[in-house]
Amino acid sequence: MTTDATPAFLSVRDLHVRFATEDGTVKAVDGLSFDLERGRTLGIVGESGSGKSVTNLTVLGLHDPRTTTVTGEIHLDGQELTRAPERTLERLRGNTMAMIFQDPLTALSPYYTVGRQIAEPYRKHTGASKRDARLRAVEMLEKVGIPNPRLRVDDYPHQFSGGMRQRAMIAMALVCDPDLLIADEPTTALDVTVQAQILDLLKDLQQEFGSAIILITHDLGVVANTADDLLVMYAGRAVERGTVREVLRAPRHPYTWGLLSSMPRLSSAVDEPLSPIPGTPPSLLAPPPGCPFHPRCGYTAEVGGERCRGERPTLPDGRGAACHLGTERTRTLFTEQIKPRLG
Amino acid sequence: MLRFLARRSLGAIVILLLISAITFFLFFALPAEPARLACGKSCDPTSLAIINKNLGLDEPVPVQYAKFMAGIVAGRDFAVGHCDAPCFGYSFVSQEPVWGTIVDRFPTTLSLALGGAAVFLVCGIGIGMVAAWRRGTWIDKLFSSLSLLGASLQIYFVGVLCLAWFVSGLGIMDQPAYYPFTDNPAKWFSGMLLPWLVLSLIFMANYSRMTRSQMVEQLQEDHVRTARAKGLSGRTVFFRYAWRGAIAPIVTIFGIDLGSLFGGAMVTEYTFTLHGIGRLAVESVQLTDLPMLMGVMLVSAAAIVMFNILVDAAYAVIDPRVRLA
Numbered sequence: 001m002t003t004d005a006t007p008a009f010l011s012v013r014d015l016h017v018r019f020a021t022e023d024g025t026v027k028a029v030d031g032l033s034f035d036l037e038r039g040r041t042l043g044i045v046g047e048s049g050s051g052k053s054v055t056n057l058t059v060l061g062l063h064d065p066r067t068t069t070v071t072g073e074i075h076l077d078g079q080e081l082t083r084a085p086e087r088t089l090e091r092l093r094g095n096t097m098a099m100i101f102q103d104p105l106t107a108l109s110p111y112y113t114v115g116r117q118i119a120e121p122y123r124k125h126t127g128a129s130k131r132d133a134r135l136r137a138v139e140m141l142e143k144v145g146i147p148n149p150r151l152r153v154d155d156y157p158h159q160f161s162g163g164m165r166q167r168a169m170i171a172m173a174l175v176c177d178p179d180l181l182i183a184d185e186p187t188t189a190l191d192v193t194v195q196a197q198i199l200d201l202l203k204d205l206q207q208e209f210g211s212a213i214i215l216i217t218h219d220l221g222v223v224a225n226t227a228d229d230l231l232v233m234y235a236g237r238a239v240e241r242g243t244v245r246e247v248l249r250a251p252r253h254p255y256t257w258g259l260l261s262s263m264p265r266l267s268s269a270v271d272e273p274l275s276p277i278p279g280t281p282p283s284l285l286a287p288p289p290g291c292p293f294h295p296r297c298g299y300t301a302e303v304g305g306e307r308c309r310g311e312r313p314t315l316p317d318g319r320g321a322a323c324h325l326g327t328e329r330t331r332t333l334f335t336e337q338i339k340p341r342l343g
Numbered sequence: 344m345l346r347f348l349a350r351r352s353l354g355a356i357v358i359l360l361l362i363s364a365i366t367f368f369l370f371f372a373l374p375a376e377p378a379r380l381a382c383g384k385s386c387d388p389t390s391l392a393i394i395n396k397n398l399g400l401d402e403p404v405p406v407q408y409a410k411f412m413a414g415i416v417a418g419r420d421f422a423v424g425h426c427d428a429p430c431f432g433y434s435f436v437s438q439e440p441v442w443g444t445i446v447d448r449f450p451t452t453l454s455l456a457l458g459g460a461a462v463f464l465v466c467g468i469g470i471g472m473v474a475a476w477r478r479g480t481w482i483d484k485l486f487s488s489l490s491l492l493g494a495s496l497q498i499y500f501v502g503v504l505c506l507a508w509f510v511s512g513l514g515i516m517d518q519p520a521y522y523p524f525t526d527n528p529a530k531w532f533s534g535m536l537l538p539w540l541v542l543s544l545i546f547m548a549n550y551s552r553m554t555r556s557q558m559v560e561q562l563q564e565d566h567v568r569t570a571r572a573k574g575l576s577g578r579t580v581f582f583r584y585a586w587r588g589a590i591a592p593i594v595t596i597f598g599i600d601l602g603s604l605f606g607g608a609m610v611t612e613y614t615f616t617l618h619g620i621g622r623l624a625v626e627s628v629q630l631t632d633l634p635m636l637m638g639v640m641l642v643s644a645a646a647i648v649m650f651n652i653l654v655d656a657a658y659a660v661i662d663p664r665v666r667l668a
Contacts, residue, residue, distance in 0.1 A: 060572055062568060062571055062572060066479065086577070090574050090575075090576055091574065092574070093571070093572055093573065093574035094572060094573035094574030094575075095574055098572065098573075099569075099572045101565060101568070101569060101572075103565060106564065106565035106566060107565045107566055107568075107569045108566055108569065109566040109567075109569070109570065109584055109587070109588075110566070110588075110662065110663065110664055111584075111587040111588065111661070111662065111663065112587075120573060120575065121573035121574055121575070124573075124574055124575060125574060156663045156664070158663070158664045169569075172569075172573065
């Protein structure tokens with residue numbers, strides 16, 4: 001995490017995203033900061049509604065401006081995005097920054113051929129001719145491992161299998177060699193065997209293009225194999241960050257412990273129940289005061305409940321967790337109580 | 344596509360056969376004797392029998408039906424001479440060939456329906472698109488209220504008002520009348536304009552509301568968001584991606600409405616004193632003119648069935664996921 005004068009390639013600073021709904025204001029993202037350099041992969045994990053997808057839609061400027069208020073700063077390669085005009089964002093989207101969506105069935109238009117959908121952003125951003133864009137689409141399909149790309153380029157998405165659709169989606173996102181690639185749960189809708197292939201493909205393509213990747217997921221297994229850095233989000237806030245190795249080896253936030261404990265593992269006995277995190281994610285209409293995790297946290301007594309309820313813990317830059325327990329106490333708790341359970 | 348068209352055409356023939364049989368046999372349930380009407384006041388049993396024989400009404404109903412249907416396909420010989428296929432016989436009332444009368448009247452109804460459809464499709468979809476583009480603004484709200492008003496109007500009410508205001512009162516529009524398009528396109532247009540506008544006022548509302556809601560729904564779709572994520576401009580996304588998804592249900596409704604334009608033609612034609620198929624249908628029922636009624640029913644039904652096939656074919660063109668076969 002860079003704190004010196006030159007900002008990171010992607011730098012998000014104190015981002016707040018609020019939606020106006022009939023029931024009130026939803027604080028979907030509440031003071032989020034992170035950095036990402038080229039060639040690195042940042043995993044963002046958290047439960048549904050933790051603000052991970054919203055954050056990334058905001059980076060691309062795909063939120064609905066009628067209902068959404070965005071404050072804070074997003075710098076991409078030195079350019080500020082939250083206040084950038086729509087024309088600028090249009091020029092960047094699909095070109096400098098691209099996104100892969102979760103469900104390739106609904107995320108591709110059923111009405112146009114795969115080839116056309118891949119060629120479209122290429123033509124728009126490079127001014128290539130129809131013929132060149134088509135050749136480029138074939139080339140991209142080949143690159144993402146679609147057999148017979150010359151024939152398949154004229155297929156419609158419904159003629160593709162789920163895994164092939166996600167490959168096509170990736171081809172579409174990478175057609176203009178973006179510097180930033182955001183993958184929002186890219187493997188959730190796929191078979192387990194296909195998941196691994198897609199993740200490998202992403203890694204290979206990153207090697208080739210040197211893009212920065214944000215990988216949004218709720219699956220720590222996916223992150224462990226693919227990401228360099230990790231950001232754990234809860235209730236619109238980052239609660240823990242570090243390299244993947246650091247966070248998975250020695251997690252410092254009780255919420256991360258919960259995520260790890262709730263994962264099924266092969267080594268556990270068949271009849272051993274999973275240990276889910278008690279309670280439900282808080283309502284973002286009225287998030288709990290203090291630490292947003294305190295109503296579900298089993299360790300508030302360690303610091304005296306008052307502090308957790310009243311004071312919002314801050315997340316330091318670099319390796320750290322937003323928790324009142326403090327680094328030393330969490331380390332001891334993890335090694336003594338949590339680690340033995342994880343086996 | 345060819346297989347689809349062949350299969351649907353076969354289905355259409357079955358439907359038309361059913362409609363013809365129902366019409367024919369129901370006709371004989373009418374408490375009226377066509378021969379007695381033709382016979383006049385001073386009618387004796389002998390002349391009645393002659394008329395019945397001339398009209399072919401002395402034979403059993405199924406035989407009459409079979410002969411009638413055979414005439415449509417192969418032509419038919421009458422006492423007055425040979426009647427070429429498609430032969431629907433001669434009118435009980437005017438003694439004219441039915442087919443000639445229908446050929447004479449059909450263009451009026453067709454002009455009314457297709458011209459009106461063109462106007463309400465363009466206006467309705469246009470207004471719906473504007474409302475969707477500016478959703479939530481006063482324009483959207485104004486259009487929504489107006490289309491609700493339009494949808495609750497009836498032709499015989501608005502039509503008569505418009506006639507009174509624009510034709511008799513202000514005199515800024517021509518009295519509706521049918522002039523063949525091939526003779527004088529300008530007269531054809533001005534003669535049909537008022538009925539078209541009134542039809543549009545009523546039908547348009549459905550299309551603008553449907554277009555708006557479909558567009559708003561489509562704009563929430565994942566694939567529309569993907570199109571935006573690719574950097575396509577708002578206009579491209581709106582007109583290329585969202586619009587493409589919004590058409591299919593509109594086409595479906597249009598198929599149904601084309602049917603009701605023909606089925607409901609009589610109301611429009613009576614309102615504007617036009618002489619089309621709808622008026623012909625009512626007259627032939629009143630005058631118990633069986634051949635004419637059969638002709639009108641079959642030609643209108645054929646038109647409706649054909650439009651439906653075209654709509655289904657259009658569906659496959661719009662949405663590649665629809666397989667015809």
